[in-house]
Amino acid sequence: MNRSSHSNTSTGWREWVGLPDLGVDWIKAKIDTGARTSSLHAFDVVEFERDGGDWVRFAVHPWQESRADAVVHESPVHDRRAVRSSSGHAEERLVVQLRMRLVGQIVEGEVTLTNRDEMGFRMLIGRQVLRRGFIVDPAKSFLGGHAPRETRRRNRGRA
Numbered sequence: 001m002n003r004s005s006h007s008n009t010s011t012g013w014r015e016w017v018g019l020p021d022l023g024v025d026w027i028k029a030k031i032d033t034g035a036r037t038s039s040l041h042a043f044d045v046v047e048f049e050r051d052g053g054d055w056v057r058f059a060v061h062p063w064q065e066s067r068a069d070a071v072v073h074e075s076p077v078h079d080r081r082a083v084r085s086s087s088g089h090a091e092e093r094l095v096v097q098l099r100m101r102l103v104g105q106i107v108e109g110e111v112t113l114t115n116r117d118e119m120g121f122r123m124l125i126g127r128q129v130l131r132r133g134f135i136v137d138p139a140k141s142f143l144g145g146h147a148p149r150e151t152r153r154r155n156r157g158r159a
Helices: 149-155
Strands: 009-012 014-019 024-031 038-041 043-050 053-060 071-076 079-084 090-102 105-114 123-125 134-137
Touching: 009 014, 014 123, 024 149, 038 090, 071 090, 079 105
Parallel strands: 009 134, 024 123, 038 105
Antiparallel strands: 014 024, 014 090, 038 123, 043 053, 053 071, 079 090, 090 105
16 A cells, blocks of 8 residues: 555656756766765866855765766755765765656755766765655666667767
8 A cells, every 4th residue: 555645756767857956967976775864976076155155065976987078056055964985995975866867757945965987887876865755666777768869878888
Protein backbone atom coordinates (compact mmCIF):
# COMPACT_ATOMS: atom_id res chain seq x y z
CA MET A 1 0.00 0.00 0.00
CA ASN A 2 1.41 3.36 -1.00
CA ARG A 3 1.02 5.78 1.91
CA SER A 4 2.59 8.63 -0.01
CA SER A 5 0.41 11.49 -1.21
CA HIS A 6 2.12 11.41 -4.58
CA SER A 7 2.83 8.67 -7.09
CA ASN A 8 6.15 6.91 -7.27
CA THR A 9 8.55 7.39 -10.16
CA SER A 10 11.14 4.73 -10.98
CA THR A 11 14.77 5.66 -11.35
CA GLY A 12 17.75 3.54 -12.29
CA TRP A 13 21.06 3.35 -10.42
CA ARG A 14 22.41 6.11 -12.67
CA GLU A 15 20.53 8.88 -14.44
CA TRP A 16 21.03 12.01 -16.50
CA VAL A 17 20.01 14.91 -14.24
CA GLY A 18 19.39 18.57 -15.03
CA LEU A 19 20.35 21.45 -12.72
CA PRO A 20 18.13 24.33 -13.91
CA ASP A 21 19.47 26.79 -11.31
CA LEU A 22 22.95 26.37 -12.81
CA GLY A 23 21.87 26.25 -16.46
CA VAL A 24 23.19 22.68 -16.67
CA ASP A 25 20.84 20.59 -18.80
CA TRP A 26 22.73 17.31 -18.43
CA ILE A 27 25.01 15.87 -15.76
CA LYS A 28 25.38 12.15 -15.15
CA ALA A 29 24.51 11.24 -11.56
CA LYS A 30 24.73 8.09 -9.47
CA ILE A 31 21.60 7.34 -7.46
CA ASP A 32 22.93 6.57 -3.99
CA THR A 33 20.53 5.24 -1.36
CA GLY A 34 23.49 5.00 1.03
CA ALA A 35 23.94 8.79 1.03
CA ARG A 36 21.57 10.99 3.02
CA THR A 37 22.33 14.19 1.14
CA SER A 38 23.04 14.67 -2.54
CA SER A 39 26.50 15.93 -3.49
CA LEU A 40 27.94 17.80 -6.45
CA HIS A 41 31.49 18.14 -7.74
CA ALA A 42 32.46 21.77 -7.13
CA PHE A 43 35.74 23.66 -7.38
CA ASP A 44 36.91 27.26 -6.90
CA VAL A 45 34.57 27.39 -3.90
CA VAL A 46 34.58 30.89 -2.35
CA GLU A 47 32.41 31.99 0.56
CA PHE A 48 31.31 35.61 0.78
CA GLU A 49 28.69 37.80 2.43
CA ARG A 50 25.74 39.36 0.58
CA ASP A 51 22.97 41.39 2.23
CA GLY A 52 24.07 40.15 5.66
CA GLY A 53 23.90 36.47 4.71
CA ASP A 54 26.47 33.78 3.90
CA TRP A 55 26.78 32.98 0.21
CA VAL A 56 29.02 30.72 -1.85
CA ARG A 57 30.37 31.00 -5.39
CA PHE A 58 31.44 27.73 -6.98
CA ALA A 59 32.21 26.23 -10.35
CA VAL A 60 31.04 22.90 -11.75
CA HIS A 61 32.47 20.70 -14.49
CA PRO A 62 29.36 18.95 -15.88
CA TRP A 63 31.29 16.32 -17.88
CA GLN A 64 32.78 13.27 -16.17
CA GLU A 65 36.20 13.20 -17.79
CA SER A 66 36.57 16.78 -18.95
CA ARG A 67 37.20 20.24 -17.59
CA ALA A 68 35.32 21.82 -20.52
CA ASP A 69 32.19 23.93 -20.20
CA ALA A 70 32.68 24.94 -16.55
CA VAL A 71 29.68 26.72 -15.04
CA VAL A 72 29.95 29.28 -12.20
CA HIS A 73 27.04 29.71 -9.79
CA GLU A 74 26.30 31.76 -6.66
CA SER A 75 23.92 30.55 -3.98
CA PRO A 76 23.04 31.26 -0.35
CA VAL A 77 24.71 28.85 2.08
CA HIS A 78 21.90 26.65 3.42
CA ASP A 79 23.99 24.79 6.02
CA ARG A 80 27.43 23.43 6.91
CA ARG A 81 27.70 19.73 7.63
CA ALA A 82 30.26 17.14 8.62
CA VAL A 83 30.00 14.41 5.97
CA ARG A 84 31.77 11.05 5.95
CA SER A 85 32.67 9.90 2.45
CA SER A 86 32.42 6.29 1.27
CA SER A 87 36.15 5.98 1.97
CA GLY A 88 35.56 6.97 5.62
CA HIS A 89 37.10 10.44 5.32
CA ALA A 90 35.15 13.12 7.24
CA GLU A 91 35.04 16.72 6.02
CA GLU A 92 32.93 19.79 6.61
CA ARG A 93 30.96 20.67 3.50
CA LEU A 94 28.86 23.63 2.50
CA VAL A 95 25.24 22.78 1.69
CA VAL A 96 23.14 24.65 -0.88
CA GLN A 97 19.54 24.19 -2.03
CA LEU A 98 19.24 23.33 -5.73
CA ARG A 99 16.46 22.32 -8.06
CA MET A 100 17.12 19.06 -9.91
CA ARG A 101 15.37 17.47 -12.88
CA LEU A 102 15.32 13.72 -12.20
CA VAL A 103 13.41 11.35 -14.52
CA GLY A 104 11.18 14.21 -15.66
CA GLN A 105 10.39 15.51 -12.16
CA ILE A 106 11.66 18.80 -10.73
CA VAL A 107 12.60 18.48 -7.06
CA GLU A 108 14.49 20.81 -4.75
CA GLY A 109 16.97 19.39 -2.33
CA GLU A 110 20.04 19.89 -0.22
CA VAL A 111 23.32 19.40 -2.09
CA THR A 112 26.77 19.33 -0.51
CA LEU A 113 29.69 20.81 -2.45
CA THR A 114 32.83 18.69 -2.65
CA ASN A 115 35.70 17.72 -4.92
CA ARG A 116 34.58 14.62 -6.83
CA ASP A 117 37.43 14.69 -9.38
CA GLU A 118 38.49 11.17 -8.41
CA MET A 119 34.94 9.80 -8.48
CA GLY A 120 33.17 8.21 -11.44
CA PHE A 121 30.20 10.58 -11.23
CA ARG A 122 30.13 14.37 -10.86
CA MET A 123 26.95 14.11 -8.78
CA LEU A 124 25.26 11.78 -6.30
CA ILE A 125 21.52 11.87 -5.63
CA GLY A 126 20.84 10.91 -1.99
CA ARG A 127 17.86 9.76 0.06
CA GLN A 128 16.66 13.26 0.99
CA VAL A 129 15.66 13.74 -2.67
CA LEU A 130 14.73 10.12 -3.40
CA ARG A 131 12.17 9.87 -0.60
CA ARG A 132 10.00 12.36 -2.49
CA GLY A 133 8.40 9.56 -4.47
CA PHE A 134 11.28 7.85 -6.27
CA ILE A 135 11.75 4.07 -6.36
CA VAL A 136 15.28 2.93 -7.29
CA ASP A 137 15.60 -0.09 -9.59
CA PRO A 138 19.26 -1.13 -9.21
CA ALA A 139 19.07 -3.30 -12.34
CA LYS A 140 18.21 -0.33 -14.60
CA SER A 141 19.93 2.80 -15.88
CA PHE A 142 18.70 6.02 -17.47
CA LEU A 143 14.97 5.45 -16.96
CA GLY A 144 14.57 9.20 -17.46
CA GLY A 145 16.08 8.90 -20.94
CA HIS A 146 19.49 9.56 -22.41
CA ALA A 147 21.14 12.88 -23.00
CA PRO A 148 21.52 13.75 -26.68
CA ARG A 149 24.35 11.88 -28.46
CA GLU A 150 26.53 15.02 -28.70
CA THR A 151 26.20 15.52 -24.93
CA ARG A 152 27.11 11.90 -24.23
CA ARG A 153 30.19 12.25 -26.45
CA ARG A 154 31.27 15.42 -24.59
CA ASN A 155 30.78 13.58 -21.31
CA ARG A 156 33.23 10.91 -22.50
CA GLY A 157 35.75 13.58 -23.57
CA ARG A 158 35.02 13.19 -27.28
CA ALA A 159 33.61 16.61 -28.12
